[in-house]
Amino acid sequence: MTSTANNHKTCKLALVQLAVGADKDANLANARTHVLEAASKGANLIVLPECFNSPYGTNYFPEYAESLKEGPSVKALSAMAKDAKAYLIGGSIPERDLTDDKVYNTCTVYNPEGELIATHRKVHLFDIDVPGKIRFQESETLTAGKQLTHVDTEFGKIGVGICYDIRFPEPAMIAARKGCFAMIYPGAFNMTTGPLHWELLQRARAVDNQMYVAACSPARDVSASYHAWGHSTIVGPAGDVIQTTDEKQSIVYADLDLAKMNEFRQSIPLNNQRRFDLYVDVSKTQP
């Protein structure tokens, strides 16, 4: 972590584009190796992909689902964050809530002491049907979360969404208005919508809100039933792609500089130019 002249901290973000298989313990061990590798390169905000401990598919979610209180993944993630001495946005895992027995697609977030500081349950379920290309109905086995998530860190506030959540501009807009400097999305787009929309949506959320946006995918496994697009990407507040990758297992790094973000916001001062006399400020309509 470094401090700039006007006292903004710069954080080094790492997106771990993990190879994910059917063995949960092996997925957790692989995540740990890569989280520690990212930390050894100076990353202090590390992100894992959507569904990093299980194959991605509606049939797998109930099978792999675990309680956040009793399951092995939260324990493993907490230890990773602590040993890495970094904030960890722990991708997502199929979560079984023991109180209602429902299954959620859940991201857990840890501080560098390994404490669980936030939980985001995917609020927009991925239910699409593109004839001849892809049909996916998360709602067959998952339940949607009921709240948006903003996490306080020593670098500033960060908004968290999961994959399909990125298609909806409002959560990013609300996060920006509530002072978040970044939206982070663990995600797993596919071979149809990946090339079409993965980068476009990140750039759209970034340019509209003049904030950092990053999305972290699993690596592509052509032997799996779901072929992830990969291409984990970090976009700057001007809507520029700062760093990206291909479909293979890798780690994508970038420095997120709040001073630069604020400079950019001053040069194109959208925040002072909004016409809330003509349209609603959605951040004021949040329950």
Ligand SMILES: O=C(O)CCC(=O)C(=O)O
């Ligand atoms: O929005 C898309 O095209 C893909 C979304 C997705 O894969 C997901 O929500 O897991």
